Amino acid sequence: MRRQVTLFIKRIHIYGYGRLENYQLDFSPGVNVLYGENEAGKSTIFSFIHAMLFGFPQRSQSAPSYEPNGGVKYGGRLTVELPDNGEIIIERIKNTQGSECRVYQDGRPIGSEQDLQELLKGVDRGFYESIYSFNLDGIQEISRLNEEEIGRYLFFAGISGSERLWELENGLQKQMDQLFKPSGKKPEINQKLTQLKESSRQLQKAIERENEYNQFLERQEQLSKSIAENRALLEESKDKLVHLRDWKRLLPGIQELSAINSRLRELSEGHFPAGGIKRMDTIEAERLAKETLFKSQSSKLAALKAERQKITYNDQWSQMESAVHRMERVIDNWEVQEGEIKAKSIELEHIEARMYKLQDELHMNLEEARIVSLDTSVFRKEEIKQLELEMRTLQKRKSELDSQFEQEKIKLEQLERTLAVYESKLLPDDERARLEERYKAFQRSLGLGGEKEALETLERLKNRREKVKGAERKAVAKQKQALGLAGLLIITVSILLIIVSNMLLGLGIGLGGILLLFLFKQLMGSQAKSSELDEEILYFEEKVAQSSRSFEGRGDIGLTERLLMEDAQIRDQYEKGLVRKEQQEEIFEGLIQAFEKWEREKQLCERRLIALGNEWSIPEEISQSMLSEAFERLESMKEIILEKNRIQASINEAKNVIGTHKAKLENLAQIFDVSADQPNKREIYSLIKQKLEAALRVKSESIRLEERIHDLTEELEPLEEVCKRLMAEREKLLKEAHCTSITDFYQCGKEAEEREQLLAAKRQLMIQLGDFADTERYVSASAAELDDQISGEEDYCSSLEQLIETGRKELAAIQYDIKRLEEDGTVEALQFNHQKLLEDFEDMSRKWAKLAVAKGILQETIQKYKNERFPVILNKTNEYLFYLTNGKYEKMLFADNGAGLMLQDYNGGFIHARDLSRGTAELAYVSIRLALALTIEGRNNLPLMMDDTFVNFDDRRTERVLSLLRKIGQENHQILFMTCHQKIKENFTPQEVISLMR
Template sequence: MKITALHIYGYGQLADTVIDNLTDFQVFYGENEAGKSTIMAFIHGILFGFPTKQQSELRYEPKHHTKYGGKIRIYHEKMGYAVIERVKGKAAGDVTVLLDNGTFGGEELLKELLENFDKNLFQAVFSFNLHGLQNIHQMKGEEIGKFLFSAGTLGTERLAKTETILQKELESRFKPSGKKPILNGKLQALHELNQELKKSAAKNKEYENLVRKGENLQQEIEQINKRLKEIQESIEKLNEWFRIEAIVKEEKRLKNELGELGEMAKFPVRGIERLEKLAELIHPCNARLKTIGEVMEQTEQELELIVPDVSFLEAEPELSALLDQVPIYEQLKLEKQQYETKLKEYEEELLVIKEKLHLKLNEEDIFTINTNIYMKNQVEIVSLQCKKLAELKLELDKQYLQEKNSLEEIEIEITQTESQCLPKRERVLLEEQASARNDKLGTEEDLKNIREKIDFYEFLLKQDKDAKGRQKLQFMIFQLILLGLIFYGAVTKQFILLLIGLAGIAVIALFMTQSIKQRKDKDAAQKLEALKEKEQQLMQQLQSAKYMDLAKVEQKLEQDRELREQLKLLSFKLKQQQVQFDKVITKFETWEFESAENKKMLKTLSAELHIPENMAALFLVEAFQFIEQYKPIVRKKHQLLKRLKEVDGQQVKIETGIISYVDRFLTENGTSLQQAAYLLRKKLKSELEKKIKSQEIKKKLNELKMEWKQIHQELTHLKAEYFKLINSANTNSEQQFYELGEKAEKRQALQERLQSLQGQLQYSILSEQEREKFLQIQPHDETVPNLKRETQHIREKLNTLQEEQAAIKYEIQALEEGGGYSELLHKFRQKQYEIAEDVKEWAVYSVAHDILMNTIETYKNLHLPKMIIQAQEYLAFLTNDRYNKIHINPSGSGFLVERNDHTIFEANELSQATTEQLYVSIRLALAMTLYQKYQFPIIIDDSFVNFDSGRTRKVIELLTKLERNQILFFTCHAHLLPLFAKENVLRLEKGAVQISS
């Protein structure tokens, strides 16, 4: 994947910034706060989402702009060109992806382009900055080796940190000889609890007897309390009967009296009162009916004297509307004068535009010319393109001369260097003379290498032997501790401790098996013997051979080699310069094509706008603007003529309407339109007043009729109710009705008294059956005192039992407060449970640590060798073959580095600069081997500021050789710029971006 262009809408301090034509090796140069970090964060944000507010990363939201986000144009090896746009929206922003083939998508399509890489992995593998190098400077000892190993696997130090964290978690939970770890402390506390539990077991039997005796006493107390409750209930019922005895007897008497009255016909409720009230309402209704009849007769006579003109009133809506338009008539006169004046102004404006355009335009044809938004945009684009093409032509002429001169200078320098090189035949002869010397040096070098390897393998065998001894001692200590734990669990019958011990022995056996499988003593010994035999052979070869000193020959060959290396470098520069020269030629061809297209478009626009081509070439925008102004003026003129015609029609309509109404309804004619309107309005007012007065009289008459009808209906209803009430009591006269009412009132009084008594008995604790029972028995007054004496006797016995129960509870409490068996047993079980949970947690970290170490071992054997081979090549190149080999540290997870004199160094023994070169080699090798199928851009942020000029030149040269991946290099150091091609440098300034010249 290659990034070809950036368009920043708003991100940090950058806004409306466009960077295009990014090269395969693009350098971004700028001072501090020029926007380098903003551009890097912009690339990460567009590809992987903006940082959320919960994250610690900067969001780079603009302070002075509303837009947030932008887009990136990329070239993908499989899917072609694509534009990725991300703007402010949800937490990580709203993203859209558009491929050149028309495919449109969002996050899913972006993941497909990025091949499911996330931000952390991308930054770990393809992003360099000072953070990784600073970590190396801050570390000591074996931490540097672990950090470099982690950088070679994940790209960051996370692997080393994870291993350290797991080891600390294991040691904080359990150590074979420790006291502070959690498990060690809890095992000691469990042992102490077990001793106390044994002492308390002896007292447990006495405690159980006391508890059993207390339970028996509790049952006897409950039975006595039950008898006391029964006696209390009997006393309460007897007292209640003595209270309600008189009420019960009166209730029985009232029921007998009601029975003697017997059943009677139903009499209306409050019948006498209702009959008297109906008689009082009938008399006023008769008097009211007579009065209303007299008023109705007077109102009908008054209505006959007022009669309005009905035909005139029927025309009232149309006449009122017409009269309301009389003031408008005068306004229309003034409006007509204004329209005529405005019409003259439009005709003068059209005449001025025609003179400026100097074209034959008529008002009918002007609307056929297209002046929409698209046409206006095309006119502006073509006009702007003309100016840009002219400016580009001047710039291309300048670039052509510069690139041509540079190309000629390099060709002259190549010719001079070729003339200084040795002829081929002479060089072959000198190489043959120096071959003997080279053979001797090669043999001596091989002998030196073999001796260093012999020392290295002897060192490994000794170190492995010491490690085996220490490991065997550790395993024996662990086994003794676990056997003790198993023995203790078996003796005390604590199966959890027994299981923990067995599981620990199984884990140790597994570790011992794996360590045995990994032993390579036999192979190392065999290699050591083979190297010693090779050493003897080389020593014999050196003693039997004859050599000669050819220092001068070697000096000539060395000078010729340097010249040829310089010639290769010049050839490389010549190719690069030729590419730049070809780019300028290509730009000339592009300019000619764009110029021809522009002329073609200009001709099309001039035809559509009906203007000559020579005018379009010089004044296309101005001509379009005049035509655009001409059309709305003509449109306004036509609208004005249409409005004048409407005004004339309205005036004629008002005059005709007024005259027609005057002829129909007035006997006299007005001298003017306004006077006629006044007379019509006066007559209309008079007729409306008659109509209103007539309607009010009719309304009053209707109300009187409705009131007479209502009172008549009410009187009829009252009489019906009167006779209905007498008939409801099955009587034929008022006298019979009153006699029956007195008898009904007496029965009502008895029933109300009975209900009152029953209400008093409702809340009694005695039921109706119990009251009947007491009436028959008639209890004696001595019954309650007898029951109270029995209660006193039972309470005395209850007090005795409760005192005995309190004594037993006190003894039980004394045993429990002294650390009873049950409490100790509960604590013991709780402690066992806690230890089991802690052991589970320890086992989780142990398994995780084993998995991590096995993964590292697998990575060492399968993937790491390939990466190390590539890293060796990079390190040898960067150090000029001073350090040419990298070995895996057999005793840890770090690296060993071999110098060209076969001296082995650990990572912490190297200088800071060499350690940084090793780090850069490993990081580049990681991207080029393990992630070689992902051709993402490599982003470097001033990662080599601690290098001297020679090291910096070498690392830049190495980066130029990485052809598969695009390089984006950010720097604020001006002294680095001569190392790059000028066309590959983008200069960043505060608020601006420009290409270096």
């Protein structure tokens, strides 16, 4: 059972791919129509989705690579949703170092290329492009498909997504034939068998001379084994010698490491802080500096406080400084508000004029409150668009119904005229009855059941007689041949009588007599059969002649029979015409019902438009024809009313602001003892400002002193905190080092530094020594002891080398004797060649057996898949084909005679794929591809990608195929459909269409 794959593409983000840069699109479930003119980017997006899922196009492939220009980052992101994993993001980027793939979920990376393949459950590029991504290229091949080919195609496409296994299966037999054929000579295995036979014969001769040769071979093997053992001992001794020399070379380091370990054991493992001495020096230096600065700043603060006590000023006026400065801005704003009131009043008059004009255009005089309360939401606007689109669709359907009505009416009239012609040619009922009675009387008068039957029987007997005579002629020829054979037998018997005894004479004569008797019986039997047929033929000829004589003077009976037969044929055609007329009348009645349905839908649409117009108090004639324009004007009126209310509110607000500003100025004048009775607000403000500046000059000096005092106070507080903090850090550092004084602290620090240096030296020595770092094992030996061991090992190596040299000399003498016995190398060459031939033969046999097993398994699997899965796919294809052709073609089938793919129409007739129109052939192709994509086992829920697949369909078939796509999209199947045709785009809602700009 395959694992189910459900994948929904939600979003693409192109960093750089082809000519698209920093480009994003969102997709929805169901149908997504990517509409755009040529070179708008449809093919680029098509290729980008494949690249994100399965990798960038390779340079070796025929497909374009879409590498961007100008140094733009090559790649992008694809956001998809999987049922078991939720939303994931696939990112691919390609640069000079290669291609990089990352998979993200919830903003964090979860894997790379291998993890992506696991998420896709084995779906690769070839599988996806063969099943789910298609265009009309395959239509050129559909006419020559037969049942076997399409079954095999569906099998391989469903398993591997490509035809590579198909090519493998076709090549298996060819490879097997290249290896072996039972009666062949050129195949490799046949040639090897011939070579093996010859090699075996030559080797057998050579083995007879091998007694002495085998003894030399046995000695050669002993010497080779002894030399090999001594070489192994020599290598082992050399390794030991290298080890001893390395030990001696590294002995000073080993001794140094031992001394470091001893010193580390003497030093205690204290907990001195890291970098403690340096930290203590920093803390002490900073603490002394901060304490000195604190004492100096404290003296300055006392002097400033004494100077501040001598200054006094009027604080009430100085506190009003910000209010006085704000008043200057208030006066500016006062003047601006006065100008704004004048401008808004003029704008208000213009708006009221626009409002009056719009009401006059709609012939409406509604109150503003009523207009504002009208529902002009986006949903209402969309409802109007849908109704008007439905009205346009109904008008288009009316034109189609009119056209179809005229066509069907013409067909019906033609059928009626044809029936009238047939009816005029029919015999009257009384005339036909008279002729039938006359013909029946003629038939009853015949003794053999009728002259016609007698003539037919006579004809059959004559044909049979001809066949029997032909058989007799063949039998006579065989008899002549047999007589010749009998003569030859008699001659042979005569020769035997001369050579052997007379007993054979009776045997020969007896055989000849039996043979002649058999031939005579065969000849007589055939003649009897022929004569019997002659008698029967003569009997029937006499009967026919008697019948003809008894009806002399009635030669017009043939004319009667011909009239009756012609009338029967005309009646049969007339009855068939009546049936076709009834069918045409049913179609005509269906068109009338369609007209009635169209009228009901049109009236319903008009009522809904009028209801919307009544809701807004719009006249019916405007509602039926110009509701969208009226809706837009109502929206404009609402906007004008809202704008008018906003302007009036702005004027009122400006007046309120002016009153507030006047009250503030009067209050400020009262505080500064200035009269507010003057008409010029600027003069009042000037007097207030003069009094404020005098008060501020005194306050400025006081503030300067206070700020200095404040700054010094704020500066002293952190200095005091810093001093306390530094003292706390000093005590904390002493505590960490377990010391009570600075002297003890520095002593512990020196010991800690020494320990760190020793540990660093130890790590370096252990790296240099490697395996010799085990001091307990290697430090005990002295240099003199190591010299003794090295000397002994060198002597042992020399003795082994002498033994090896002696064995090699003896081996060379033995090999010379073997070579002498081999003469020109015949035994060795034959043995090597025979063994090589055997190995090659075994390899080829195993290869042939694997190919045979693979071919059998593959054929069995193909047949099983075809028997189980192909009917399911074909049933789904027939379902789609019946729907897309509106029942004109009922099913798709394959001719038993190998003629290929055929379609059966509603009348039961059959049409070959090569005789179909281009549009119908494309419908059949689309039906096959959709059925395959939606029934493939375990992988039937991947996004379908189609590129302008319906351009050759008429309007009706286009509507049906788009309706089928919507149905598939509603069944949790995502569809990405690329098109550049406006008429196809108009069949989808705006939510389903994604417009691409060139």
